[in-house]
Amino acid sequence: MFRASVAAFAAAITFAATARAETAMPFALDWKFEGPAAPYFVAIDKGHFAAEDLSVEVSEGAGSLDAIPKVATGAFPVGFADINSLMKFLDQNPGAPVTAVMMIYDKPPFAVVGRKSQGVAAPKDLEGRKLGAPPPDGAWAQFPIFAAENGLDMGKITVEPVGFPTREPMLAEGQVDAVTGFSFSSTLNLIRLGVAEDDIATLLMADHGVALYGNAIIVNTEFAKANPEAVTGFLRAVAKGWKDSVADPEAAIAALIERNPAADPALEQRRLQMAVADNVLTDWVKANGMGDVDAARMAKAIEQTRSVYEFQNEPDAKLYFDPAWLPTDGSLTFE
Structure with missing residues (x-):
């Protein structure tokens, strides 16, 4: 107790x-x-x-x-x-x-935010690519549900543990292809870092089968x-x-x-x-x-x-x- x-x-x-x-x-x-x-x-x-x-x-x-x-x-x-x-x-x-x-x-704002120029525009695109995820991140905690609902093979996704301060900079620099995070945080942080808005794919987990x-x-x-x-x-x-x-x-x-x-x-x-x-x-x-x-x-x-x-x-x-x-x-x- x-x-x-x-x-x-x-x-x-x-x-x-x-x-x-x-x-x-x-x-x-x-x-x-x-x-x-x-x-x-x-x-x-x-x-x-x-x-x-x-x-x-x-x-x-x-x-x-x-x-x-x-x-x-x-x-x-x-x-x-x-x-x-x-x-x-x-x-x-x-x-x-x-x-x-x-x-x-x-x-919930749980999201996977990727860059279209790095091949991520839909959930299935994560296979064969590198995903940056802070271990304490709430969106990362729900990623297995998102993966299951969208039939993703976790064995084909390279997960890179990242820190909160380095998450979006790493995506902006092309060190990872997508990140987990809150939609309104990661998306706008990328724009602030100079990533073109039409290059950003924001996959809100709630729009892809997650009922949380x-x-x-x-x-x-x-x-x-x-x-x-x-x-x-x-x-x-x-x-x-x-x-x-x-x-x-x-x-x-x-x-x-x-x-x-x-x-x-x-x-x-x-x-x-x-x-x-x-x-x-x-x-x-x-x-x-x-x-x-x-x-x-x-x-x-x-x-x-x-x-x-x-x-x-x-x-x-x-x-x-x-x-x-x-x-x-x-x-x-x-x-």
């Missing part, structure tokens, strides 16, 4: 104590301050968190495998991480007090049980931040640039708009609102995960996603 540290226990007590007034809810991102992080800064700047009596500070991350333990130990009450990585974490750490409570990437969900807001369940109103308020503020960012992406990026002045505003606005169009504002979300998941699709996602990952314990969707804290006041719907 998962055992929280003394420090984590103390942190949980601190979180609970502040709930009577303004609740401190530091938020652990999975990645850097890039376009898709802008909605959380909008929620701060527009006072959406303050309206819920919340004090929120956003911290950068180094991938989902970094964000999940931060929340599980109580170092952060809330975070942002890939739900598929969360499944495996909970399987390996049964009883860990962490679960997803609000789906953000209804359609993507990143979600995750919560420390001990904190959530002690502070249910704070968690629901946090999710309501997040939804407002996303809706504001959809309505005015330029203003959203201005909020981001305040936190990351070195970023390219035009590039990050495009990255945000790609995430909205491809991952957040899907047809399902337009019809049902953001935040929840479809039970049948979630069951299929678990089965796809089971096909490439040997669960130590019987998988249970209720452990990975709990909609109990989602607001029910209509704040999750897009007009």
Whole structure:
């Protein structure tokens, strides 16, 4: 069973104590301050968190495998991480007090991004070529499902372990023929590096048979049980931040640039708009609102995960996603 540290226990007590007034809810991102992080800064700047009596500070991350333990130990009450990585974490750490409570990437950005000039334009083209993949990458973790769904022979693909900082530069320089990554990150990073846009093939795994969900807001369940109103308020503020960012992406990026002045505003606005169009504002979300998941699709996602990952314990969707804290006041719907 998962055992929280003394420090984590103390942190949980601190979180609970502040709930009577303004609740401190530091938020652990999975990645850097890039376009898709802008909605959380909008929620701060527009006072959406303050309206819920919340004090929120956003911290950068180094991938989902970094964000999940931060929340599980109580170092952060809330975070942002890939739900598929969360499944495996909970399987390996049964009883860990962490679960997803609000789906953000209804359609995950897991992708294979290749260069047409190097022969990669479709999934089958990966055979006989070199694929760059960072070992901790969420997209790489799902690649076996993508390969199985598209009948790829893994023995014919040369996998080159690469670091996150060198992934796109290696593809731009022709050292690999394709990489795994998030669609809006790898694609735009290549453009920034000077690769012609019409030379880039972005193969979104969700368009090629992968039924998985993507990143979600995750919560420390001990904190959530002690502070249910704070968690629901946090999710309501997040939804407002996303809706504001959809309505005015330029203003959203201005909020981001305040936190990351070195970023390219035009590039990050495009990255945000790609995430909205491809991952957040899907047809399902337009019809049902953001935040929840479809039970049948979630069951299929678990089965796809089971096909490439040997669960130590019987998988249970209720452990990975709990909609109990989602607001029910209509704040999750897009007009």
